Amino acid sequence: MSEKVAYLSQEWRDEVEKRFKAELSPEKMKFITTSVSYIYTGCPDGKDRCLYFKCDNGNFVEVAVEEGPPRQAEFVITGSYDLFSKLTQGIISSQRALMSGKLKVKGNMVKALKLASLADRMNKIMSRIPATY
Amino acid sequence: MTQKPQNDPYFIDFPGRLARIQDTMAKENIDLYLGSRLRTLSWVTDAFCPWRSYIVIPAQGLPTVFTFVIDAARVADDSWLDEDHVLGYAPLGGMDQIGQIADFITENVGLKKGRIGIETGMSNYLPEGNLTHYEYESFRAALPGFELVNSHDIVDRLALIKDEGTINRFREASRIVDIGHRAVRDAISNGGWKGMTETEIAGIAALAMRKAGSVWEWSFTGGNEIACGYRTGLAGGACTPASTKELKAGEPLMVDIHAMFKLALGDHSHNYLIAPATDRQLWHAKNFVDIVALTLKTYKAGISPVSLAEQMLEFAESRGFAEYMVPGFEHGIGMLGDEWRIGMNDGPMPYWTNPEHVYRENELLICAMQYACPQENIGFRYENPILIGKDMCEPMSHFILDVEVID
DSSP states (O other), X not given: OOSOEETTSHHHHHHHHHHHHXXXXXXXXXXXXXXXXXXXXXXXXXXXXXXXXXXXXXXXXXXXXEESSOXXXXXXXXXXXHHHHXXXXXXXXXXXXXXXXXXXXXXXXXXXXXXHHHHHHHHHHHHXXXXXX | OOOOOTTOTTOOOHHHHHHHHHHHHHHTTOSEEEEOOHHHHHHHHOSOOOSSOXXXXXXXXXXXXXXXXXXXXXXXXXXXXXXXXXXXXXXXXTTSHHHHHHHIIIIISOOSSEEEEEOOOOOSSGGGOOOOHHHHHHHHHHSTTXXXXXXXXXXXXXXXXXXXXXXXXXXXXXXXXXXXXXXXXXXXXXTTTTTOBHHHHHHHHHHHHHHTTOOOOOOTTTSSEEEEGGGXXXXXXXXXXXXXXXXXXXXXXXXXXXXXXXXEEEEEEEEEEESSOOHHHHHHHXXXXXXXXXXXXXXXXTOOHHHHHHHHHHHHHHHTOGGGBOSOOEEEOOSTTOOSOOSOSOSSSTTSOOTTOOOOTTBEEEEEEEEEEGGGTEEEEEEEEEEEOSSSEEESOOSOOSEEEEO
16 A cells, blocks of 8 residues: 555544454464543544544454544543554653653553554554654 | 452552541641652552652542652552552653643642642651651742641541451461461571571571562661671660671571562561570570560450550569660551551651550551670571450461570
């Protein structure tokens, strides 16, 4: 894929789902069952959006980009569009973003620690999608 | 109440403890209890919580522990609570201890206003765990609409009389301590003491007790407290973290060792004179052994710390050694973190033992006595967990009461 897609657009979501399914096997995802809602505040059009992932036994069963009330999930991570877009592009690390206090996390921290490396794998895949931010 | 498993002498009905806390909360109009003291965490969770921890006890249902994320999985593994009820806090947005607990109270428990019981006060014991001023102010700011009221007496009251499982755990911790004492005596006898330091003795005891099942030489006073020579006689000196001082002939040796078994605490002190012992040293030793024996004989339900102290000091005066006695004969004990005050916070000096506290059956305390003669560089210490009975007490360590002279 050489054409750029708009970040958080339907095309971008489709590409994320395609790449996750191709590159992250259930084995690589440690057969986890979980869900995460990333709540983006202050998107360029002024709206808030939610990027939602649901994984069942290591299979991605849902990837969604939505407006409106954010989806309930095992983990809810809230931050600005600007910060999340830098994360997705690999401009800042998730560790730095989390430790700066600019992201607000809800969920069981102990389980989150177990999932941190998987989240990094997902971020790396998303960072390789040519996109306009 | 949960069913006691067969053949488990150490069984404690933790859900029953929780239910009694919740019953008391209801009677005192406490909507939620936010415990922070180590003694509360030990008593409710059955797990050692060495990092700053909190326990949120709702009006009904299971409590949730919040501890530093690096230790949360281990605490959950040790506790009777599952991993969904032991959460980790971390220096991440929304995951710090104040924000996470405040959100948990309002969102997970669903309380929007009410009375939250907290634990505050003061202590001479460093790891007590009362809410700090900063924590108090931060929780107040994060939980508008809530009244924070000091409620530690709920747990203090319920924890005072010990149940069978707790008592048996203490008996086992003392049995382990006795093994440590035997290892020390074997090591220092027949000249073994020569060239040995206090720290080595602490280690010999520790190894023997660990082999026997102790998980920690628990005391925050430096683990196993060993003193020799002048250090045994430091004025009022009832705290002697082991040093590198070498044992010497003609000097006293104090061996005060600690074991922990299922959060119950062994704490026994035994004393030696390294030969040759002078008549004067033996006079001091006899004074000490006699007053300890009399004290143990006197402890029973119905007496109080002050009535016991008066009797013992009168005896010491009659024998001419009152000036060497520290005028205190006890300290409190419970599951880890409950180490100092006896009974409730109801005495004339806030947060100190009430001297008029009347002992009741199945209270546990440490019979703790210190004899110190700094001008002669000699002193002795006795400590032993005792269970208060109707007409007597049960000393839990069975190691011989004596000041032994070793060659």
